[in-house]
Amino acid sequence: MTKIPFKVGDIVTTAKTVSESDVYLFAGITGDFHPNHTNEEYMSKSVYGHRIAHGMLTMSLASAASAKAVMMSGIRAVNYGFDKARFLKGVYFGDTLTTHYKIEEIDEDKMTSTADIKVFNQRNELCFVARNILKFFDEPTDSELKS
Numbered sequence: 590m591t592k593i594p595f596k597v598g599d600i601v602t603t604a605k606t607v608s609e610s611d612v613y614l615f616a617g618i619t620g621d622f623h624p625n626h627t628n629e630e631y632m633s634k635s636v637y638g639h640r641i642a643h644g645m646l647t648m649s650l651a652s653a654a655s656a657k658a659v660m661m662s663g664i665r666a667v668n669y670g671f672d673k674a675r676f677l678k679g680v681y682f683g684d685t686l687t688t689h690y691k692i693e694e695i696d697e698d699k700m701t702s703t704a705d706i707k708v709f710n711q712r713n714e715l716c717f718v719a720r721n722i723l724k725f726f727d728e729p730t731d732s733e734l735k736s
Contacts, residue, residue, distance in 0.1 A: 592697065593662070593664075593695050593697060593700065593701075593702055593725055594662045594663060594664065595658070595662065595692045595695060595702050596692065596695070597692055597693060597694065597695060598691070598692065599691070599692040600689060600690065600691045600692075601654050601655075601657050601658045601661065601690040602654065602687060602688060602689055602690070603650070603653050603654045603657055603687070603688045603690075604685060604686065604687040604688070605650055605653075605685070605686055606683065606684070606685040606686075607642050607646070607647075607650075607680055607681075607682060607683070607684050607685075607686060608682065608683070609682045611642070611646065612626055612627075612640070612642050612643065612646065612682060613627070615642075615643055615645075615646045615649075616643070619643070619645070621643060621645075625637075625640065625641055626640055626641065626642065626643055627640065628640065637679045637681075639681055639682070640681075640682060641679040641680055641681060642679075642680040642681070642682070642684075644676040644717070646680075647676065647680050647686065647708060647716060647717045648671065648674060648717065648719070650686055650688060650708065651688050651690070651706045651708050651717060651719060651721075652668060652671075652721075653688070654688040654689075654690035654706065655668050655690060655704070655706075655721050655723060656668075657690075658690055658692075658704070658723065659723060662725070664725055664726070665725065665726040666723045666724060666725040666726065667723070667724050667726075668721065668722075668723060669701060669722035669723060669724040670721070670722050671706075671719045671720065671721055671722075672719065672720040672721075672722070673718070673719055673720050674717070674718070674719035675717070675718050675719070676716070676717055677715050677716055677717060677718065678710070678714050678715065678716040678717075679716075680710065680716055684710045684711060684716075685710065685711040686708050686709070686710060686716065687708070687709050687710075687711075688706060688707070688708050689706070689707045689708075689709070690704050690705075690706055690721070691704055691705050691706075691707075692704050693705050693720075699724075700724060700725040700726070700727065701722055701723060701724050701725070702722070702723045702725070703720055703721070703722050703723075704720065704721045704723070705718070705719075705720055706718060706719045706720065706721055
């Protein structure tokens with residue numbers, strides 16, 4: 590049986606600067622062209638003062654950290670879901686987001702790991718938090734299939 594190749598306390602990090610292009614491409618993919626994301630004049634009169642990135646774009650960048658963890662693990666897994674997701678601070682165009690993905694629990698019987706996710710901007714302000722579950726599969730890896 591495959592063993593989950595993490596231990597509690599392991600951390601994976603990713604970082605990306607959110608560009609205007611990222612926001613408009615995300616809007617095009619999702620169909621979410623809300624003025625919060627696409628209308629600077631509209632948002633200049635808001636508490637944010639400027640357009641902000643979609644919360645789900647921020648969550649997707651956090652998901653990239655879980656994907657990196659899976660790739661580092663060397664065994665097959667899927668993202669099983671997010672719990673307790675909260676958008677704590679607006680993300681502006683040009684913000685650089687760093688995701689800290691920390692393994693908090695491992696359940697070998699269920700073949701899952703649970704991680705705390707924290708996303709910070711370049712000012713070290715917490716923008717997004719969640720818990721993420723990965724589900725691992727006891728099947729051959731790609732390298733095993735090639736041999």
